[in-house]
Amino acid sequence: QKTFSLWIFGLLFISLSGAHGLSKFPENFVVAKRNDSSPVTLTCSTKTTGHITWKLDGEEIDVDSGDNFQQDSSILTVLEVDTPTLGEYSCWRGEEMLSSTYLLLEAEEEDALDSLLSCRAKSYDCVFSCSWTSSGYELVRLGLGQDCSEDEKSCHWISSSDLLSDGAFQFEVSHFLSPYTEESTMLVITAEAIADLSILRRTTRFYLRDIIEPDSPQIVRCQEMEQDLNVTIEPPSSWSTPHSFFSLEHQIEYELKDNGKTGLSSSALIPKRISKLRVRSRDQLVLSAWSQWTPWKNVTH
Numbered sequence: 001q002k003t004f005s006l007w008i009f010g011l012l013f014i015s016l017s018g019a020h021g022l023s024k025f026p027e028n029f030v031v032a033k034r035n036d037s038s039p040v041t042l043t044c045s046t047k048t049t050g051h052i053t054w055k056l057d058g059e060e061i062d063v064d065s066g067d068n069f070q071q072d073s074s075i076l077t078v079l080e081v082d083t084p085t086l087g088e089y090s091c092w093r094g095e096e097m098l099s100s101t102y103l104l105l106e107a108e109e110e111d112a113l114d115s116l117l118s119c120r121a122k123s124y125d126c127v128f129s130c131s132w133t134s135s136g137y138e139l140v141r142l143g144l145g146q147d148c149s150e151d152e153k154s155c156h157w158i159s160s161s162d163l164l165s166d167g168a169f170q171f172e173v174s175h176f177l178s179p180y181t182e183e184s185t186m187l188v189i190t191a192e193a194i195a196d197l198s199i200l201r202r203t204t205r206f207y208l209r210d211i212i213e214p215d216s217p218q219i220v221r222c223q224e225m226e227q228d229l230n231v232t233i234e235p236p237s238s239w240s241t242p243h244s245f246f247s248l249e250h251q252i253e254y255e256l257k258d259n260g261k262t263g264l265s266s267s268a269l270i271p272k273r274i275s276k277l278r279v280r281s282r283d284q285l286v287l288s289a290w291s292q293w294t295p296w297k298n299v300t301h
């Protein structure tokens with residue numbers, strides 16, 4: 001039953017998105033509010049005068065015959081926005097297209113951006129990555145900075161570098177924060193996502209230090225001492241340098257040879273009689289998220 005309805009949903013989804021075929025973010029668009037019956041006006045950008053006709057998705061709009069459209073020289077008013085009125089509006093003088101804009105509907109999504117987008121920085125260097133994890137969106141873009149949250153036009157939008165197979169989008173975001181000063185400015189991230197001619201627009205703010213999550217460190221050496229094993233761990237190559245300034249703390253998990261029990265250690269010295277170990281790291285100063293564990297490493301001695 002469930003697979004069947006998913007299958008139907010999939011078909012429906014393909015046919016709906018196929019019908020509109022938005023392959024990239026439209027340059028111009030107007031967003032109609034959901035559950036708001038007020039009219040929306042679309043303006044044809046032209047400096048010259050003369051008769052203008054409007055098309056919706058390539059089909060000429062007969063303003064006189066329907067009762068949902070009104071035209072006043074270069075302005076088209078959509079009296080009531082609903083699904084059939086969404087799409088690409090273009091205005092024409094004869095054979096010449098003057099301008100075009102999309103009419104989109106505000107998305108119904110209720111989740112906050114934090115639950116749709118997850119960002120992570122491997123270091124304090126100038127790039128971090130974000131992934132958009134909510135499936136079902138055709139197009140997603142991100143903007144960094146106040147400009148993007150206030151004014152779409154002056155924002156430098158970042159498009160996704162990869163569309164992952166499960167419908168997630170991956171982004172690389174460059175920032176200009178100095179890694180050496182205490183961070184007092186929050187990063188402002190705005191996301192816009194389109195699905196089926198609906199658009200979601202959300203902004204979130206965070207400090208870079210809040211999204212720090214180092215890569216896994218490296219186990220360089222295990223040295224047998226009299227009593228213990230001395231494990232030497234080095235930061236991952238992606239971590240910020242100098243390492244004396246950007247210090248990581250490590251944690252070692254090991255399995256005892258004798259009884260198979262596991263233990264955790266924050267010090268480099270661990271019991272000698274172990275069969276395997278793995279390590280992870282986090283920023284010592286801000287107590288960031290822990291890195292992933294390294295793979296288990298067998299210890300033979």
Ligand SMILES: *[C@@H]1O[C@H](CO)[C@@H](O)[C@H](O)[C@H]1NC(C)=O
Binds near residue numbers: 034035
């Ligand atoms: C919009 O209308 C739908 C159905 O009429 C309703 O379920 C939804 O809660 C409304 N949304 C808002 C933001 O009012």
Ligand SMILES: *[C@@H]1O[C@H](CO)[C@@H](O)[C@H](O)[C@H]1NC(C)=O
Binds near residue numbers: 230232
């Ligand atoms: C463990 O090894 C590191 C690096 O080889 C060394 O600097 C450190 O002094 C050793 N620790 C002890 C307790 O011997």
